Amino acid sequence: MNLLHFAHAGEAQSFISHFDLTAVSEDNIYLGENMIVQICGEGLFDSMYKLGHTIAKYKINKIINIGIAGSLVDELKVDDIIEVRTSYAFGEISPKFNSYTTQDIDSKFDCISCELRAIDPKYAKLITPFAHIVDRELWAVGKVSKYFKIPLHSIKLISDNAHDEVNCLEIKDKAQDYSLQLLEYYLNKNYDHEVQSESDMIYPFVMTHYLKKKYEKTIKKLLKKSFSNIQEILEQINLEEITDLKLREKEKSLLLIEKLEELLNPIDKTIKKKIDILFKPLLDAKVDIGLDPKLEVQKFKLSKEINSQKNIDDLADALKNFDFKKVEDFWKGDLDV
Amino acid sequence: MFKRVFVEKRVLDSDQYHHILKHIKKDKVEVIDKISDIWGRVKKPYLQKRGNLNLFIGKKDGTLIKEAPDAYGLGDEKHFYYVHAYNCIYECQYCYLQGYFNSPDIVLYINHDDILKKMTQTANEHPDCWFHAGEFSDSLALSHYTGELETYFEFFKNNPKTKLELRTKSVNTKELEKLTPLENVYLSFSLSSHKGGKLFDNKCPSIKARIKTIKKMFDLGYNIGIHFDPVVYDKDFKEDYQEVFDDLAKAIPLDKISYISLGVVRYTKDVYREVQNNYPKSEISTGPYIKSFDNKVRYNKPMRNWILNTLKQMLITSGSRPSVIYLCME
Numbered sequence: 001m002n003l004l005h006f007a008h009a010g011e012a013q014s015f016i017s018h019f020d021l022t023a024v025s026e027d028n029i030y031l032g033e034n035m036i037v038q039i040c041g042e043g044l045f046d047s048m049y050k051l052g053h054t055i056a057k058y059k060i061n062k063i064i065n066i067g068i069a070g071s072l073v074d075e076l077k078v079d080d081i082i083e084v085r086t087s088y089a090f091g092e093i094s095p096k097f098n099s100y101t102t103q104d105i106d107s108k109f110d111c112i113s114c115e116l117r118a119i120d121p122k123y124a125k126l127i128t129p130f131a132h133i134v135d136r137e138l139w140a141v142g143k144v145s146k147y148f149k150i151p152l153h154s155i156k157l158i159s160d161n162a163h164d165e166v167n168c169l170e171i172k173d174k175a176q177d178y179s180l181q182l183l184e185y186y187l188n189k190n191y192d193h194e195v196q197s198e199s200d201m202i203y204p205f206v207m208t209h210y211l212k213k214k215y216e217k218t219i220k221k222l223l224k225k226s227f228s229n230i231q232e233i234l235e236q237i238n239l240e241e242i243t244d245l246k247l248r249e250k251e252k253s254l255l256l257i258e259k260l261e262e263l264l265n266p267i268d269k270t271i272k273k274k275i276d277i278l279f280k281p282l283l284d285a286k287v288d289i290g291l292d293p294k295l296e297v298q299k300f301k302l303s304k305e306i307n308s309q310k311n312i313d314d315l316a317d318a319l320k321n322f323d324f325k326k327v328e329d330f331w332k333g334d335l336d337v
Numbered sequence: 338m339f340k341r342v343f344v345e346k347r348v349l350d351s352d353q354y355h356h357i358l359k360h361i362k363k364d365k366v367e368v369i370d371k372i373s374d375i376w377g378r379v380k381k382p383y384l385q386k387r388g389n390l391n392l393f394i395g396k397k398d399g400t401l402i403k404e405a406p407d408a409y410g411l412g413d414e415k416h417f418y419y420v421h422a423y424n425c426i427y428e429c430q431y432c433y434l435q436g437y438f439n440s441p442d443i444v445l446y447i448n449h450d451d452i453l454k455k456m457t458q459t460a461n462e463h464p465d466c467w468f469h470a471g472e473f474s475d476s477l478a479l480s481h482y483t484g485e486l487e488t489y490f491e492f493f494k495n496n497p498k499t500k501l502e503l504r505t506k507s508v509n510t511k512e513l514e515k516l517t518p519l520e521n522v523y524l525s526f527s528l529s530s531h532k533g534g535k536l537f538d539n540k541c542p543s544i545k546a547r548i549k550t551i552k553k554m555f556d557l558g559y560n561i562g563i564h565f566d567p568v569v570y571d572k573d574f575k576e577d578y579q580e581v582f583d584d585l586a587k588a589i590p591l592d593k594i595s596y597i598s599l600g601v602v603r604y605t606k607d608v609y610r611e612v613q614n615n616y617p618k619s620e621i622s623t624g625p626y627i628k629s630f631d632n633k634v635r636y637n638k639p640m641r642n643w644i645l646n647t648l649k650q651m652l653i654t655s656g657s658r659p660s661v662i663y664l665c666m667e
Contacts, residue, residue, distance in 0.1 A: 108388060128367075129375045130375070130378075224623050264625075265624065266572055271637075271639060294628065295638055295639055296629050296637060298638070331639055332639075333640075333641070333643035333647075334639075334643070335639060
């Protein structure tokens with residue numbers, strides 16, 4: 001469900017009555033079928049802990065911060081309604097470093113949330129270089145939404161110009177008007193549509209959690225290349241051939257992932273083939289080769305089980321036939337196979 | 338180009354500021370105390386450079402000249418870079434600036450006299466050293482705004498042993514065309530394959546346009562350097578790069594290029610994270626990367642060496658002098 005966050009009851013009133021929401025607690029939470037309205041009060045800290053509590057209790061798909069803000073720039077006038085792109089914050093004397101960007105990345109306006117009320121034009125001058133509007137909560141909502149990985153939107157109605165002397169009582173008196181305007185904007189935006197899910201992943205075989213993650217990661221990378229869908233990728237690697245093999249699901253999954261990784265980066269197959277060729281004399285003698293998996297460290301370890309003189313003789317023969325110079329050339333970039 | 342322009346009040350009377358002012362609307366200018374009060378104080382998302390790019394103009398305090406890392410340039414001379422600007426108007430997907438600064442806003446430092454004083458001191462200690470422009474920005478893209486090149490040319494004219502490199506992807510050579518080429522000044526252009534340029538060099542002049550500019554500047558008498566950096570591996574990279582080498586050879590004789598560097602794509606982990614966030618659909622992050630010897634994200638050693646050696650050999654076969662080709666940051 002969507003969580004609509006407000007600082008003040010005045011701005012929330014139209015939403016509560018329009019959606020016929022029911023008060024559920026003394027925490028100023030109003031519940032509907034697919035919506036929660038929460039009124040957190042003014043300031044960063046109240047929003048932070050109250051939202052956190054609500055998100056822990058309910059399944060929230062989206063957070064929409066709605067409210068009024070002061071304009072810091074000439075282009076935004078009283079009664080304009082905008083969507084916010086990025087939120088910043090300002091303490092008593094300096095800005096906070098972190099910023100939080102909403103889903104509305106195409107919006108042109110940023111908001112700075114201040115610990116103090118921006119009623120003094122001198123304070124407004126201090127914060128103006130950072131954003132286009134000023135409020136007191138959005139940054140906190142952004143912080144919470146980022147922490148919980150919930151998409152965030154923000155709609156702000158410009159109630160005043162922060163560079164002028166601000167009359168808070170006047171603004172409070174207009175709360176009902178503001179609420180209606182914001183509701184109208186909200187309804188036209190249609191935030192209530194279902195969140196679109198990412199294109200469905202196809203899992204040809206039963207996979208462990210680890211293999212699933214590896215498979216998904218490779219498929220996503222392949223989709224960035226020239227493939228338009230997963231079906232196309234699976235056809236490219238001849239999935240049917242793997243399916244027909246008499247192997248367990250896990251083995252088929254491993255083979256599938258191997259083929260996908262080869263498709264993603266064919267050079268890896270070339271490198272693997274080169275390594276097999278270089279170490280063939282040792283591999284044939286059943287020697288285990290310990291190479292740096294990243295191939296960054298230019299050394300390797302050998303190990304072999306010895307339980308007879310023959311093992312030692314085989315190892316000696318294999319080492320005699322092993323050409324270390326070719327390995328050095330490999331590190332220097334000789335990948336010819 | 339710029340949404341807002343912030344100017345330090347201590348530079349309001351400077352000639353350099355007034356030169357820049359010719360290119361911006363006066364009503365956009367907001368006077369501030371210091372750039373450092375605002376720029377980089379908050380984390381401004383990198384991609385806001387697309388529609389919300391601001392300009393800061395002021396003086397650089399602190400370090401003005403820094404010694405460059407090893408394998409930065411050709412030869413045994415000392416290499417330094419000077420700090421005259423931060424950030425770039427282009428948007429290359431692999432650019433390390435996206436993980437380096439907290440803001441993509443452009444900063445133009447106009448206390449060139451201070452920079453030149455430091456250059457003089459450095460050149461006195463290392464007479465045949467190099468100074469590089471374009472470490473934190475493109476050295477030519479906004480050169481018509483700043484008009485600074487003439488000042489630097491004057492210094493290098495008077496210090497003929499010391500060398501200047503102007504690194505760029507720009508085709509904005511208007512200011513250079515007004516100046517007389519110097520023997521100790523090098524224009525170096527970053528190039529990739531045509532395909533790579535289209536895929537990853539967002540908002541940059543095309544490789545074709547850059548090659549055309551290389552020819553123009555070569556014909557005017559400028560020393561030309563080329564940086565094939567970063568090379569992003571593609572299964573067709575040999576064919577793709579041969580095409581660019583051929584196009585370059587048609588423009589200027591390859592054996593007349595002063596130096597050519599080759600470098601494979603590499604990122605610090607911060608930059609790599611930013612690349613993935615900023616360009617989630619780009620194939621640039623699909624490569625077989627590992628964390629390498631210097632903790633950077635790059636291809637493994639055999640693969641890097643293979644790519645670099647292959648390209649080096651192709652360049653030599655196409656007519657480049659082997660002695661001027663070097664590997665960057667390897």
